[in-house]
Amino acid sequence: MNKTRIVLLTTIMTLVIFWSACNKQEKAVAPPVPGNEFITTLKLVATNVADSTDMVSCAWTKLNPNDTSAPDTSLAHMKLRANAVYNVKVMVLDETKTPPLDITPEIQDRENYHLVCFTIAPGLNLSVQRTDHDTNTPQHEVGLADKFAAGSPSSGNLEVVLHHQPNVKNGDCNRGSIDIDVNFTIYIK
Amino acid sequence: MRKIIAALFVMIATSGSLLPYNSIAQETEQAKSTNVKWIFGITGGLSVPFGNYVKADYDNSKSGFAKAGSDFGVTATYFLNKNFGISALISYHKYAFNGVQNMANGLKESFDVDSVYLETNGDNHVLNILVGPYYSIPAGKRLSVDFRVLIGLANASLAGNNVILTDGGVTDPEFYQKPATATTFALQAGAGLRYNISNSFGIMLNADYFYSKPNFKIDNVDRLNNAGRKIDNYNEPIACINTNITLVYLLRHK
Numbered sequence: 001m002n003k004t005r006i007v008l009l010t011t012i013m014t015l016v017i018f019w020s021a022c023n024k025q026e027k028a029v030a031p032p033v034p035g036n037e038f039i040t041t042l043k044l045v046a047t048n049v050a051d052s053t054d055m056v057s058c059a060w061t062k063l064n065p066n067d068t069s070a071p072d073t074s075l076a077h078m079k080l081r082a083n084a085v086y087n088v089k090v091m092v093l094d095e096t097k098t099p100p101l102d103i104t105p106e107i108q109d110r111e112n113y114h115l116v117c118f119t120i121a122p123g124l125n126l127s128v129q130r131t132d133h134d135t136n137t138p139q140h141e142v143g144l145a146d147k148f149a150a151g152s153p154s155s156g157n158l159e160v161v162l163h164h165q166p167n168v169k170n171g172d173c174n175r176g177s178i179d180i181d182v183n184f185t186i187y188i189k
Numbered sequence: 190m191r192k193i194i195a196a197l198f199v200m201i202a203t204s205g206s207l208l209p210y211n212s213i214a215q216e217t218e219q220a221k222s223t224n225v226k227w228i229f230g231i232t233g234g235l236s237v238p239f240g241n242y243v244k245a246d247y248d249n250s251k252s253g254f255a256k257a258g259s260d261f262g263v264t265a266t267y268f269l270n271k272n273f274g275i276s277a278l279i280s281y282h283k284y285a286f287n288g289v290q291n292m293a294n295g296l297k298e299s300f301d302v303d304s305v306y307l308e309t310n311g312d313n314h315v316l317n318i319l320v321g322p323y324y325s326i327p328a329g330k331r332l333s334v335d336f337r338v339l340i341g342l343a344n345a346s347l348a349g350n351n352v353i354l355t356d357g358g359v360t361d362p363e364f365y366q367k368p369a370t371a372t373t374f375a376l377q378a379g380a381g382l383r384y385n386i387s388n389s390f391g392i393m394l395n396a397d398y399f400y401s402k403p404n405f406k407i408d409n410v411d412r413l414n415n416a417g418r419k420i421d422n423y424n425e426p427i428a429c430i431n432t433n434i435t436l437v438y439l440l441r442h443k
Contacts, residue, residue: 177357
């Protein structure tokens with residue numbers, strides 16, 4: 001084999017090696033990261049629209065969401081005046097931290113894939129309207145700010161669920177996963 | 190870039206004016222290397238991009254998530270006289286992916302989910318058709334230093350990706366950033382050292398600077414919510430240094 005042929009073959013082989021080195025797709029998986037903050041507490045703070053001194057709240061707490069113990073429901077009840085309208089703020093806390101960490105701003109930052117849903121038990125004369133909206137196109141309600149309209153005296157259960165709907169939020173409560181699901185007893189007097 | 194082009198023109202002009210002083214004694218020996226009429230070449234090597242195109246910063250919408258790749262092409266040069274010619278190049282640059290894990294981690298944080306599966310879709314490449322002046326300076330019996338400045342069109346492709354989010358045991362439907370293509374002007378300038386192995390064949394080592402700035406319009410599919418990294422267009426320079434080996438075939442004047 002003469003010198004010219006050797007050089008030609010070497011060059012062609014080099015070109016082929018360069019070409020084959022760059023032909024591949026890539027995949028990546030971002031796995032769970034330990035140490036995410038817990039959501040231990042969901043709190044409702046209600047202010048009477050007609051009387052700002054009428055401010056009431058309720059809270060549901062479970063300090064370790066992973067164990068099987070019962071949640072602390074000692075504060076999970078709220079009294080509303082009959083035929084009154086309340087502005088309600090939903091607060092999400094991590095009370096494993098000292099002082100307790102308010103996660104609500106983080107949820108607000110991520111409002112485009114979070115939705116608070118309310119289920120009112122039959123017999124409880126209450127209507128709930130979400131008043132805040134995200135920045136999706138089209139916009140959807142969020143539910144961290146709400147208007148509660150209390151009717152005639154009654155009592156019953158109000159279920160509040162914070163849904164996490166990454167890239168599936170469309171206003172429907174039956175999508176995504178659940179960050180926290182709690183029950184309050186509401187008394188209208 | 191302007192400085193590089195200016196420098197190349199100065200080098201060509203200067204070398205041309207100095208040539209009579211250098212070349213008289215070697216004229217006979219060099220006669221063989223300067224009677225070339227056509228050069229045809231197959232070229233390939235390493236293409237190293239730089240700038241925003243190679244950044245892998247999730248929060249920077251200018252990040253191109255590309256890295257060094259390969260460069261292949263065919264070239265033909267016609268000599269108008271013993272030094273000056275017109276050259277054409279059809280080349281294809283293909284770039285590997287940079288920071289795909291960064292992108293997956295960023296999406297995981299942005300959507301606040303348990304895990305993200307991300308797969309690239311398509312590839313980053315540029316197909317060029319370029320023409321321009323070529324200048325060859327003999328540097329020995331078999332050796333010459335060649336310069337070229339080429340302009341033309343580049344058809345570029347930007348890779349897309351497919352993403353699946355999983356949170357709380359719920360896996361959401363996949364969403365996509367489709368691969369995008371764009372055509373724009375391109376420029377390449379560089380120099381090469383050519384060694385003629387025989388009367389008909391030679392080997393050339395090239396180093397070239399390449400620049401183009403395609404404006405990609407990007408389609409995002411099944412992207413329901415405004416969250417996470419989402420780009421609708423990408424208009425950053427694709428600039429790179431190509432270092433190639435070129436196998437050349439020489440056609441000489443009879």
